[in-house]
């Protein structure tokens with residue numbers, strides 16, 4: 001019988017990449033993917049717990065799945081990912097229609113667990129060994145056709161005081177370089193033009209293996225034939241080395257973009273966050289990066305409303321934004337995560353203040369983003385074509401090397417083509433233009 005699976009993915013790019021791996025694993029035991037949840041024999045939730053809003057959404061979705069189990073008692077429902085790691089068997093206690101819960105380090109066992117559930121129908125929970133080695137799948141079924149997301153390491157050792165990741169993803173484990181190369185070569189052979197190296201903190205790559213460091217890995221990947229664009233995410237400012245900056249500056253296909261989360265713009269809060277750098281150090285790093293790669297696009301993450309944040313700290317952050325002039329900043333309201341040190345910090349910021357500060361921050365940054373984008377008005381940029389836009393099949397979308405989204409009327413180009421587009425309209429988040437070649 002043809003068995004079908006549906007994976008519901010929540011959270012970050014890492015979870016998206018891991019869902020692609022789960023899809024690869026399931027195809028090896030006879031399952032095919034379906035978009036129709038009602039047709040699925042197996043539904044997997046790949047979950048996230050980085051913010052309480054994500055958790056609430058997932059618990060809501062789990063509740064909804066009960067109706068499918070009532071319609072089809074043979075349906076198998078599993079929960080994996082970060083919330084699975086955090087809440088473990090409480091998930092099954094709370095929602096009896098869940099059949100298994102697998103923690104983040106147990107992903108490699110998915111086929112075995114599904115097959116054993118098919119025969120024994122016995123509920124199963126395993127969140128053990130959170131820092132264990134993940135038996136990885138190097139032939140994922142990728143959602144996109146242009147960009148391949150390749151995890152190079154899992155976990156994090158940094159313990160920023162607001163962050164739950166080290167608790168649900170364990171300590172840093174790097175994938176062996178040979179495995180990474182094999183996966184990338186396979187992606188390139190299958191037509192992928194862009195490679196994105198992923199990790200919670202890619203700059204720590206290799207420390208646990210005692211082998212090549214991230215700069216050396218990036219340089220080696222850059223030499224693989226067939227890659228048109230090479231990107232990586234995410235970098236911790238404390239670990240971004242001079243060697244990496246120089247590899248980027250002299251790279252063949254490494255894109256001129258760094259996502260460098262600063263999280264805050266006052267030393268007092270950075271210290272409370274345990275980010276281990278100061279505003280001054282971050283500014284020095286930005287200066288070095290811009291000196292080596294003048295056309296670099298710099299993006300960041302920022303959190304407002306961290307415990308103890310005063311109006312003075314917030315003003316320092318606004319000034320910091322005006323000084324750095326990021327291309328884009330992803331801004332978040334602090335979300336308390338129980339089990340993290342910050343959950344017990346004093347000086348909670350009330351909701352109204354948090355929202356006001358978030359709006360002020362976004363207003364300042366959006367103005368800067370627009371001003372920076374205006375420099376491209378009338379320019380011709382190289383765009384990697386990703387496909388139809390969400391709203392109009394005659395309008396295609398793609399990205400510049402600096403990772404800006406570009407919309408243009410579709411002519412004869414295909415997904416994966418590299419084309420030139422002349423920009424004739426810029427907005428805060430996107431460019432619009434027409435073919436220029």
Ligand code: SF4
Pocket residue numbers: 156157158159160163164165166200201236
């Ligand atoms: S570096 Fe900090 S914020 Fe990033 S995953 Fe690690 S602990 Fe979390």
